[in-house]
Amino acid sequence: MKTILLTGAGGFVGARIALHLKDRYKLITFPKGMLASADPEAVYAFAMEQKPDAIIHTAAIADIGDCEKDPEASYRANVLLTVALCRAAQDLGVKIVCYSSDQVYTGCDPKDGPYREDIPLSPANVYARHKLEAEQRGLAVCPDAVMLRATWMYDLPGDSLPIRGNMVCNLLSQAQENRTERFSTTDLRGITYVRQVAELTEKALRLPGGVYNFGSPNDRNMYDTAIAALRALGLPGELAQPDDSRPARCLAMNPDKLRSFGLVFDDTADGFERCVQAAAGYCKD
Numbered sequence: 001m002k003t004i005l006l007t008g009a010g011g012f013v014g015a016r017i018a019l020h021l022k023d024r025y026k027l028i029t030f031p032k033g034m035l036a037s038a039d040p041e042a043v044y045a046f047a048m049e050q051k052p053d054a055i056i057h058t059a060a061i062a063d064i065g066d067c068e069k070d071p072e073a074s075y076r077a078n079v080l081l082t083v084a085l086c087r088a089a090q091d092l093g094v095k096i097v098c099y100s101s102d103q104v105y106t107g108c109d110p111k112d113g114p115y116r117e118d119i120p121l122s123p124a125n126v127y128a129r130h131k132l133e134a135e136q137r138g139l140a141v142c143p144d145a146v147m148l149r150a151t152w153m154y155d156l157p158g159d160s161l162p163i164r165g166n167m168v169c170n171l172l173s174q175a176q177e178n179r180t181e182r183f184s185t186t187d188l189r190g191i192t193y194v195r196q197v198a199e200l201t202e203k204a205l206r207l208p209g210g211v212y213n214f215g216s217p218n219d220r221n222m223y224d225t226a227i228a229a230l231r232a233l234g235l236p237g238e239l240a241q242p243d244d245s246r247p248a249r250c251l252a253m254n255p256d257k258l259r260s261f262g263l264v265f266d267d268t269a270d271g272f273e274r275c276v277q278a279a280a281g282y283c284k285d
Ligand SMILES: NC(=O)c1ccc[n+]([C@@H]2O[C@H](COP(=O)([O-])OP(=O)(O)OC[C@H]3O[C@@H](n4cnc5c(N)ncnc54)[C@H](OP(=O)(O)O)[C@@H]3O)[C@@H](O)[C@H]2O)c1
Pocket: 007, 008, 009, 010, 011, 012, 013, 014, 030, 032, 033, 034, 035, 036, 037, 057, 058, 059, 060, 061, 062, 063, 073, 076, 077, 081, 099, 100, 101, 102, 150, 151, 152, 153, 154, 164
């Protein structure tokens, strides 16, 4: 059985990747809390000692606000740990897949979206700048590394897995509280079912080195996206109201590069349907 060193196994994405891989790979994880504080050299040394057959790196400070508040901590977590693990992958001669973010496209002109991977970037927040630097420096030390630009992701609670703020849970809370919410008609972004992300992460281990847009495409604005999610959840569309007042924004990504390697995500609206059907089997009441 091949071994995979998985970082962030206690996180939203990592826990679902672990669940998806657990019967077919021997998973190695970092001692609890180590990634949150260890020196990057210690992280490199741990990876070298374990001699995995591949590395999947999801650990990060993934909250944009936290990164703004503490850029130094963000730099250690998001850039230096990624570089250390890419160096270990290069020295071990194994594949590494690292999580980046569609936030790298903040700062792009919405008229240029959905964006291809090679568009010039000028990220507009600390988290996004650090994710971009992690991609660049990671690839410089390990040209075979695979950098996945993920979208905002979601799941419903279940399977005793960690959950974090996401669109479908937000809509369910709104319904429980009978509260309407306004959604921008000028904001475009893909939103992705995290369990499909976990499945395709395994396939991403076979991609050539480089940067990939990695998530559901979406040609709907956030208001229409909320309507599609409410429909999938069987909730009334009136819970979402259109907001035409916000500045235009686009984080939507062009999926062609990933598709050319046979990795295809559902469209965002279809992903909601997939989630609701699958969650019937694992979701809490
Ligand atoms: N969630 C999203 O919607 C989203 C969207 C775009 C991109 N991403 C990217 O996807 C990856 C996974 O995100 P996620 O939502 O699973 O994040 P998460 O739930 O916050 O989990 C991140 C994991 O990182 C580790 N960690 C926590 N604090 C850390 C620190 N200070 N330094 C280093 N590691 C630390 C922990 O791993 P252990 O539990 O192993 O200790 C934690 O479980 C990240 O790279 C994130 O930037 C996420």
